[in-house]
Amino acid sequence: MPRTLIEPFRIKSVEPIRMTTRAEREACLENAHLNVFKLRAEDVLIDWLTDSGTGAMSSKQWAAIMEGDESYAGARSYFRLEAVVRDITGMTNFIPTHQGRAAERLLFGAVCKSGDLVPNNSHFDTTRANLEKLDVEAVDLVIAEGRQPSLSHPFKGNIDLARVEALLIAQGARIPFGMLTVTNNTGGGQPVSMANIRAYAALLKRYGKPLIMDVCRFSENAMFIKMREPEYANTPIKAIVQEMFSYADGATMSSKKDGMVNMGGFIVLRDDRWVETLRNDLVLTEGFPTYGGLAGRDLEALAVGLEEGMQEDYLRYRLRTAEYLGEKLDAAGIGFVKPTGGHAVYIDARSVLPAMPQQHYPAWALCNALYLEGGIRGVEVGSVMFGKRLADGTETYHNMELVRLAFPRRMYTQAHFDYAAEVMADLKQHAGAVRGVRIVKQPRLLRHFTCEMAWA
Numbered sequence: 001m002p003r004t005l006i007e008p009f010r011i012k013s014v015e016p017i018r019m020t021t022r023a024e025r026e027a028c029l030e031n032a033h034l035n036v037f038k039l040r041a042e043d044v045l046i047d048w049l050t051d052s053g054t055g056a057m058s059s060k061q062w063a064a065i066m067e068g069d070e071s072y073a074g075a076r077s078y079f080r081l082e083a084v085v086r087d088i089t090g091m092t093n094f095i096p097t098h099q100g101r102a103a104e105r106l107l108f109g110a111v112c113k114s115g116d117l118v119p120n121n122s123h124f125d126t127t128r129a130n131l132e133k134l135d136v137e138a139v140d141l142v143i144a145e146g147r148q149p150s151l152s153h154p155f156k157g158n159i160d161l162a163r164v165e166a167l168l169i170a171q172g173a174r175i176p177f178g179m180l181t182v183t184n185n186t187g188g189g190q191p192v193s194m195a196n197i198r199a200y201a202a203l204l205k206r207y208g209k210p211l212i213m214d215v216c217r218f219s220e221n222a223m224f225i226k227m228r229e230p231e232y233a234n235t236p237i238k239a240i241v242q243e244m245f246s247y248a249d250g251a252t253m254s255s256k257k258d259g260m261v262n263m264g265g266f267i268v269l270r271d272d273r274w275v276e277t278l279r280n281d282l283v284l285t286e287g288f289p290t291y292g293g294l295a296g297r298d299l300e301a302l303a304v305g306l307e308e309g310m311q312e313d314y315l316r317y318r319l320r321t322a323e324y325l326g327e328k329l330d331a332a333g334i335g336f337v338k339p340t341g342g343h344a345v346y347i348d349a350r351s352v353l354p355a356m357p358q359q360h361y362p363a364w365a366l367c368n369a370l371y372l373e374g375g376i377r378g379v380e381v382g383s384v385m386f387g388k389r390l391a392d393g394t395e396t397y398h399n400m401e402l403v404r405l406a407f408p409r410r411m412y413t414q415a416h417f418d419y420a421a422e423v424m425a426d427l428k429q430h431a432g433a434v435r436g437v438r439i440v441k442q443p444r445l446l447r448h449f450t451c452e453m454a455w456a
């Protein structure tokens with residue numbers, strides 16, 4: 001058997017990407033105030049800012065788009081998607097939304113009240129923000145191994161059951177439901193084992209609490225289960241997915257991830273208790289219950305995408321791309337969060353820029369350098385994203401300085417990954433020339449998106 005794992009597709013439609021000169025990139029970055037979020041996407045060669053809604057659709061999805069029924073109410077496309085979602089999740093109630101955060105806002109708005117508390121392995125930032133907006137405390141309880149970047153563990157996304165139980169005992173009255181994010185995006189795209197999902201659901205049940213899963217990357221999680229949890233080695237992905245969902249009472253989804261589409265989201269619920277409130281609120285802000293903020297063609301593309309996202313050849317290739325880049329980084333002596341997750345690689349900027357002081361934001365500096373060197377766009381997950389400037393002008397820093405490279409689905413080939421690995425290895429060789437930054441202008445919240453920088 002050949003060992004090279006190839007892209008399990010061929011290319012039917014291409015979108016050119018533009019090579020720029022170093023001088024052009026310097027000008028672009030200066031114009032962007034040294035913040036890659038402010039670059040024009042056209043000036044980026046390889047865009048690894050996010051895997052959310054950025055992937056390539058298949059010829060079958062594009063064909064399905066022509067089947068879109070744009071009727072306002074009761075569209076055929078809605079019923080087609082509902083059937084697919086019911087089959088995969090085993091849940092009766094399907095509520096489409098325009099993206100994942102809308103699903104979160106609707107569900108939390110219907111179920112949570114001020115003073116509540118919600119445990120999760122790690123809340124994604126929009127999940128946390130939608131809870132905190134309602135004065136609900138979002139508590140992250142990922143296992144200790146999940147918080148150590150260099151430590152390898154097969155299921156670093158698992159939730160710490162002992163800590164959950166302690167919380168259920170001490171604060172049970174405040175907990176409307178437990179959440180679990182698969183894969184754990186904030187924790188590095190790390191998977192949750194079936195054993196952990198099963199035990200967490202049973203624990204919540206003992207205390208009378210429902211389990212709501214954040215299932216943005218349920219297919220990638222299922223593939224990790226197949227590869228790393230021995231009893232599932234011969235189980236088809238769809239059966240693993242169905243078992244994962246069987247433990248949940250409901251779920252929120254961003255279809256922009258494993259839905260393989262560019263826009264969309266949904267809520268599913270096993271029983272009817274919150275459904276009426278949710279549908280009423282949906283009509284107010286998203287749209288009629290059979291389209292929920294999406295066009296009929298979007299619903300069609302998602303119906304196909306959900307099935308394609310569970311294909312084993314695709315998933316094997318998908319997880320392998322991150323692992324492959326990890327192997328190349330290892331060979332170049334560059335540190336990263338181990339093992340590589342499903343959708344991204346998180347580079348430890350300190351392993352490339354060990355001498356740069358934290359007040360010069362080494363992860364931000366590395367992000368800029370990747371763009372200047374190779375036209376690659378990643379995102380800083382370090383002290384700009386998570387640090388704060390306090391009222392007295394001093395700064396707090398994050399405990400890690402990471403650069404996240406997140407991979408759009410079915411978009412880049414092995415040569416793109418080889419190129420990126422070469423850029424990074426070269427950068428490490430010339431790390432002395434990489435310049436740090438200082439913040440010139442920043443908003444009060446979520447400063448990384450819009451802040452302006454100058455060279456330190």
Ligand SMILES: *Cc1c(COP(=O)(O)O)cnc(C)c1O
Pocket residue numbers: 052099100101102124126127181185214216253254255256257264265
């Ligand atoms: C992307 C994401 C969301 C939010 O979904 P959007 O479609 O971006 O609104 C929620 N949870 C997780 C884990 C995500 O990755």
